[in-house]
Amino acid sequence: MMLKPRLLFISAILLIVTAVVACLKPESDTFATGKEAVVMRSIGHQILLSSGDSTSRVLPVSKINDHEYQIQFERALIFKTDSVMKIIRQAITANHLPPDYVVNFVDSLSNQVVYGFAVLKTEQNQVMPCKGRTQPRANYLVHITFRKNSTGMLNKNYIVGAGSGLAALILIFSGLGLNRGEHKPSANLVSPALPTVTPVIYIGRYWFNPAHPYLELKEEKIKLSDKEFKLLSILARHLNTVVDRSDLQKVWEDDGVIVGRSLDMFISKLRKKLDQDPSVRLINVHGKGYKLETT
Structure with missing residues (x-):
């Protein structure tokens, strides 16, 4: 009815x-602040464990202002940059805290920043220097600053x-x-179809719109040939997944004849147009096909 x-x-x-x-x-400011402080203490605890310290304490977390917290430790510690990046990212993501933030490790004696990184998910950007290094033992303060009015605060x-x-x-x-x-008699009217909006695909720092034959990198538009455009459309839709050679060779179906090295030649051309971002790789998976990979 x-x-x-x-x-x-x-x-x-x-x-x-x-x-x-x-x-x-x-939302209760007191509740939100309390939750964030608990997350900060959890981050401090995990950092201590990753440095091999399971006995000393995380000292009271300080809220510097509405968007910045300071974590301090009872004892000096050493840390690996990759470990602390992973710990902090996982804690912030798991607890739905704002997605844009900057982390600085400050030497409490000199009051100088000895290490830091930034995660800016709303801008599809990350700044993570000095990966894989171990920082010397010292009394560190960890400052975590969230971007004001981040969409993650909803x-x-x-x-x-x-x-x-x-x-x-x-x-x-x-x-x-x-x-x-x-009030109106029925009529067999066909409504016009709404225009389809093609989503942009992010390939590292590149933007690729499957409706347009070019790549965008910042303000630059990188022209793609017809075959390059069709190949990239397939690879981009299967990002970080191996695509069989046979599926990629379907690009040449309309030509009637597939030249054995044509696919490899155009893959090589695509590599050159993607080489401005080192996090993007177009990999040959022997005996299977190709994979467009981003890290």
């Missing part, structure tokens, strides 16, 4: 009220509000459709 337009409008109004109340209801109240608002809009438009149907 179909709902009457009046009932749909009443339901929509109730959902709009729910959306407004949910969005205006603030809480469940906003999600509920947005969902209710969307449901309200659906009901409103449904009601309008029913109302029109009551």
Whole structure:
């Protein structure tokens, strides 16, 4: 049984009220701060364990300002850069803290930054120097600073509000459709198809839109030939996955004849156009095919 337009409008109004109340209801600052402090202590604990220290304490976590925390330790320690990067990233991701942040290790005696890195997920960017190095034993302070107004700060109240608002809009438009149907005779009309939006694929620092025959790197547009464009479209849609040679050779199906070395030649051309980002590699997997890999 179909709902009457009046009932749909009443339901929509109730959902709009729910959306407004949910969005205006603030998350408890005390609760959020307490949760973040616990996460900071957990990070400090994991850093101590990774340095081989299972007995000394993580001292009280300090909140420097609304977006910065300081972790300090009871004793001097040594640390490996790769280990602390992994520990901090996993803790922040697992606890849904803001995705953009900067980490600095400060020598408490000299008050100088001896190591740091940045994760800027909303910009698809990371700055992680000095990988694989071990820092000497010292009394370190760890400063973790989150970007102000990061999208990661949205809480469940906003999600509920947005969902209710969307449901309200659906009901409103449904009601309008029913109302029109009551006053107009039916007709066999075909609605025009909505335009399809092709999503951009990120390949390291490159942008690739499967609707356009070029790569973008910052402000530069790198032109692709027809075959390069078709090959990259297949490889980009299967990023970090091996694509069989036979699937890639289908690019030449319209030509009727596949030259044995044609695929390898165009793969070589693509490599040159992707060589401005060392994190992107186009790998030949012997006996199988090729894999477009990003790290």
